[in-house]
Amino acid sequence: MMRLFVALPLPVDARAQLSAVQSGLVGGRWIDPQNMHLTLRFIGDVPEPDARDLSLALSEIHAPAFDLSLSGIGHFDRRGNVHSVWARVGKCDGLTHLQAKIESVVVRAGYAPEQRKFTPHITLARLKDTPLERIGPWLEDAGVLSVPPFPVPEFALFQSQLGHGGAKYTELAAYLLIKFAE
Ligand code: 2AM
DSSP states (O other), rough: OOEEEEEEEHHHHHHHHTTTOOOOOOOOOEOOGGOOEEEEEEEEEEOOOHHHHHHHEEEEEEEOOOOEEEEEEEEEEEEEEEEEEEEEEOOHHHHHHHHHHHHHHHHHHHHHHHHOOOOEEEEEEEEEEEHHHHHHHHHHHTTOEEEEEEEOOOEEEEEEEEEEEEEEEEEEEEOOOBOOOO
């Protein structure tokens, strides 16, 4: 079995800028900048032949390239207990369009539709159910985060291998987005 997800890789510059806010948070486990990405669709465990079929289906997507910017910090919590903090993604029609195309291809390939609303984000740290009040000062400081627009030339299929030191991500295939000359 292979644990798969579809995501946007991030340029090294953007990852470096994100890593600049990765300090001063107690009880958090920082995501290694090498592992930072924007998840478009989590797939989960699939048999290897199905991974190949899915990759072929994804390769048939034709969607325009776009620019992304990042600004500010958000968090996911369960009843006031925060389990992750992440960089906010600026509103981007190209991203919304791509995500919708991927969702429809994945569903046509036989996977159950995603039930959750798409909240584009880049996870910076995972926390062990930390009360929101405790990280208030960090959220305020890191909230100034702002990464200017950068081009997104491709999306990719990743494998996640869970291990002791956290997950290891491997890019299995990348799919070019269509870039029009200015
Ligand atoms: P996260 O960063 O918000 O945790 C690879 O594991 C990627 O898929 C991660 O970016 C993670 O998002 C997302 N992911 C992991 N498990 C998931 C699940 N059960 N449902 C949706 N997304 C998941």
